[in-house]
Amino acid sequence: MFTLYARPAAGSAAVEALLAHANTAHEVIDVPKNADGSAPSWFLKLNPRGEVPTLRLSDDSIMTESAAMMIYLADLFPSKELAPAATSRQRAPYLRWIVYMAANAYPSDLRMYYPERYSTDPGHAEGVKKKAINDLWHDLAVFNEGLGDGPFILGKTMTAADIYAAMLLSWAPDVAELFARHPRLKGLYDSVAAHPEIRRVWDRNGMP
Numbered sequence: 001m002f003t004l005y006a007r008p009a010a011g012s013a014a015v016e017a018l019l020a021h022a023n024t025a026h027e028v029i030d031v032p033k034n035a036d037g038s039a040p041s042w043f044l045k046l047n048p049r050g051e052v053p054t055l056r057l058s059d060d061s062i063m064t065e066s067a068a069m070m071i072y073l074a075d076l077f078p079s080k081e082l083a084p085a086a087t088s089r090q091r092a093p094y095l096r097w098i099v100y101m102a103a104n105a106y107p108s109d110l111r112m113y114y115p116e117r118y119s120t121d122p123g124h125a126e127g128v129k130k131k132a133i134n135d136l137w138h139d140l141a142v143f144n145e146g147l148g149d150g151p152f153i154l155g156k157t158m159t160a161a162d163i164y165a166a167m168l169l170s171w172a173p174d175v176a177e178l179f180a181r182h183p184r185l186k187g188l189y190d191s192v193a194a195h196p197e198i199r200r201v202w203d204r205n206g207m208p
């Protein structure tokens with residue numbers, strides 16, 4: 001049994017979607033924020049950074065970091081074929097694009113949504129946000145260039161990397177504009193969302 005600590009429209013959505021797709025026993029607990037926006041003290045005991053997703057595993061241990069969860073859970077359910085084998089040539093692009101999204105697009109999104117957190121000077125927030133939006137367009141254009149004929153990252157088979165990437169695409173500053181510029185990204189997003197159990201999770205998270 002897994003317990004996913006989550007928040008609607010946050011980075012927990014991809015992990016929630018993977019758990020639903022794997023059809024494995026899990027509960028989702030939405031973590032409220034205090035009035036000042038900080039994390040509640042009970043949650044800080046689980047994850048000192050106060051971030052979702054946070055995942056409680058079946059042995060009661062706690063895991064953090066969304067990309068690590070995607071990789072771990074995909075390997076845990078091999079019958080779902082959400083990850084190429086460690087020895088497969090496809091393992092390299094699979095890992096590349098999960099980590100690319102976690103290391104580039106996700107932080108750009110955080111700078112766009114929370115620019116005030118990236119300087120001690122409140123006057124810098126607007127510039128931080130503008131730069132984050134520029135970086136995000138670039139991050140997603142590079143991802144688009146890296147895709148083959150699709151619809152998924154590895155071709156015809158959906159993996160955990162696609163579920164993760166789809167969540168990041170949905171956070172673009174202008175999703176309609178993103179999909180107009182890069183139809184391959186729309187193809188990936190729609191192909192992931194065509195899975196009814198994932199669509200339900202996207203809906204719960206207010207995703208397009």
Ligand SMILES: N[C@@H](CCC(=O)N[C@@H](CS)C(=O)NCC(=O)O)C(=O)O
Binds near residue numbers: 012052064065102106
């Ligand atoms: N590197 C972390 C980042 C997680 C993260 O920043 N989560 C955001 C929501 S998307 C969060 O909970 N932020 C805490 C806050 O808003 O105070 C991961 O990939 O899991």
